Amino acid sequence: MDAMDxxxxxxxxxxxxxxxxxxxxxxxxxxxHAPPLDLSTTYPSYDARAEAARIDEFATTGARLDGPPVYAxxxxxxxxxxxxxxxxxxGAEAAVAFASGMAALTAVLLARASQGLRHVVAVRPLYxxxxxxxxxxxxxxxxxxxxxxxxxxxxxxxxxxxxxxxPANPTLAEADIRAVAHSCGSxxxxxxxxxxxxxxxxxxxxxxxxxxxxxxxxxGGHGDVMGGVVACDEEFARTLRQVRFATGGVLHPLAGYLLxxxxxxxxxxxxxxxxxxxxxxxRLATDPRIARVHYPxxxxxxIAFEVYGDPHAVIAGVRLITPAVSLGSVxxxxxxxxxxxxxIVAEGDRRSxxxxxxxxxxxxxxxxxxxxxxDLTEALSAPPAASLRAAAPAAPGRPVxxxxxxxx
Numbered sequence: 120m121d122a123m124d125x126x127x128x129x130x131x132x133x134x135x136x137x138x139x140x141x142x143x144x145x146x147x148x149x150x151x152h153a154p155p156l157d158l159s160t161t162y163p164s165y166d167a168r169a170e171a172a173r174i175d176e177f178a179t180t181g182a183r184l185d186g187p188p189v190y191a192x193x194x195x196x197x198x199x200x201x202x203x204x205x206x207x208x209x210g211a212e213a214a215v216a217f218a219s220g221m222a223a224l225t226a227v228l229l230a231r232a233s234q235g236l237r238h239v240v241a242v243r244p245l246y247x248x249x250x251x252x253x254x255x256x257x258x259x260x261x262x263x264x265x266x267x268x269x270x271x272x273x274x275x276x277x278x279x280x281x282x283x284x285x286p287a288n289p290t291l292a293e294a295d296i297r298a299v300a301h302s303c304g305s306x307x308x309x310x311x312x313x314x315x316x317x318x319x320x321x322x323x324x325x326x327x328x329x330x331x332x333x334x335x336x337x338x339g340g341h342g343d344v345m346g347g348v349v350a351c352d353e354e355f356a357r358t359l360r361q362v363r364f365a366t367g368g369v370l371h372p373l374a375g376y377l378l379x380x381x382x383x384x385x386x387x388x389x390x391x392x393x394x395x396x397x398x399x400x401x402r403l404a405t406d407p408r409i410a411r412v413h414y415p416x417x418x419x420x421x422i423a424f425e426v427y428g429d430p431h432a433v434i435a436g437v438r439l440i441t442p443a444v445s446l447g448s449v450x451x452x453x454x455x456x457x458x459x460x461x462x463i464v465a466e467g468d469r470r471s472x473x474x475x476x477x478x479x480x481x482x483x484x485x486x487x488x489x490x491x492x493x494d495l496t497e498a499l500s501a502p503p504a505a506s507l508r509a510a511a512p513a514a515p516g517r518p519v520x521x522x523x524x525x526x527x
Contacts, residue, residue, distance in 0.1 A: 134208065135386045138383055138386050142382075143379075154197065155197065156372060159188070162187055162190070170189060173186065173189065174193075181356070181357030192363075195369075197379070201216055201348075201370075201379040201382070202216050202348065204379055210321045212353045213352065215360055217363060218370055223333075224249055226362045230355065230362050231280050231307075232279065234279065238260070238261050238277045238279060240270055242270070242283045242284075242299075243468065244473060246311065247460045251463045253282070264468075267294050274303070278306050280329075281302075282309045282310075282311070283308070283309075284310070284314075287314075288314065289461065289478065293417070296308075296322050307355075308322075309331055310329070310330055310331070312330050313336050316332075318389040328351060332348050337420075338378055339378050340385065340448065345374065347370075348378075393419050395483050395484075396420045398488050403422070403424050410425040410426065412425075420484075421446065421483070422483060423480045426479065428501075431455065431458075433453070435498075437498045438497075439493075439494040440481070442454065445482075446480075447482060451483050452484070454480055457474055457476045
């Protein structure tokens with residue numbers, strides 16, 4: 120399935136339109152309205168010689184197979200629709216989907232390592248498991264941690280990748296992607312775009328060559344599907360397909376079906392949740408119980424804030440908001456990064472990246488802002504645990520991305 124066959128890809132279309140139609144242009148010609156779900160693990164073939172030639176072609180180039188599928192680990196028509204749609208939304212030539220965001224990052228690292236490029240330059244903070252995968256050297260990679268200004272000096276002859284997450288998990292720190300891409304020179308820049316989604320930024324347009332998503336989050340959007348996806352040029356996509364085939368980190372067709380459906384409402388969901396998040400940020404910025412609010416310049420539905428009181432009491436005190444890991448769902452989630460999502464990162468590295476013990480991360484959903492504020496403000500008034508009553512308050516600071524309140 121290729122949009123070029125229908126003469127549509129050359130027509131500029133708004134993101135909201137692409138979200139609804141990308142990956143579906145051939146449906147009317149098939150006599151269908153909703154995309155079909157193909158759950159087959161294998162497919163019949165009566166010409167073994169022709170099949171052998173197609174498999175040889177894939178093994179050599181990693182290109183998508185022409186004609187009917189062969190085996191689900193090679194390709195799946197439902198997943199291919201999701202990949203086509205996500206590539207279009209990100210403005211990339213191609214996309215390759217995986218069983219999870221971490222499987223997607225693993226494939227990228229293996230693909231670069233297969234070319235003898237095992238060194239990675241990375242900027243903290245990253246999602247905790249991404250940090251751990253790089254720092255632990257589990258795939259035989261070596262990482263140099265730096266800030267954006269130090270990227271150019273950190274690059275070596277064997278550097279295969281520069282990685283940033285912007286806005287970053289969980290502090291929402293932002294990188295100047297265009298400037299970072301310039302610092303990378305010929306080394307590919309990977310941007311984890313999970314928090315922003317292509318609704319708020321398209322890193323390829325700013326010079327990134329690889330865009331990573333935990334599709335489990337906003338792309339799916341309902342907390343009921345797990346997946347990962349990499350948007351990139353077709354040349355790198357071919358290597359990723361070969362890695363996926365060899366390692367088996369494939370996206371299940373049902374997940375591909377749900378992710379494609381999730382993309383159709385992605386712009387509406389992100390914009391609605393972002394509007395609510397911005398209003399909550401405005402209120403939190405003037406609340407005396409809050410030491411600091413972190414919110415990115417590009418907006419979004421993710422909020423991080425540091426409390427003067429006991430963050431664990433806030434987690435225990437919410438009723439409407441769900442205390443849980445993950446993000447990007449239609450319902451609002453809150454979690455304590457130092458205890459959960461970034462627990463796997465060494466304490467010193469965690470703190471130096473701004474992930475202190477009083478930081479809370481909230482993924483704002485689609486509930487009414489007044490209901491969310493009522494639940495949050497009651498949780499913020501919960502009595503602290505005895506262990507933290509004597510703790511010194513966090514140093515106050517101006518909220519990131521939030522103007523200082525008017526008045527004295």
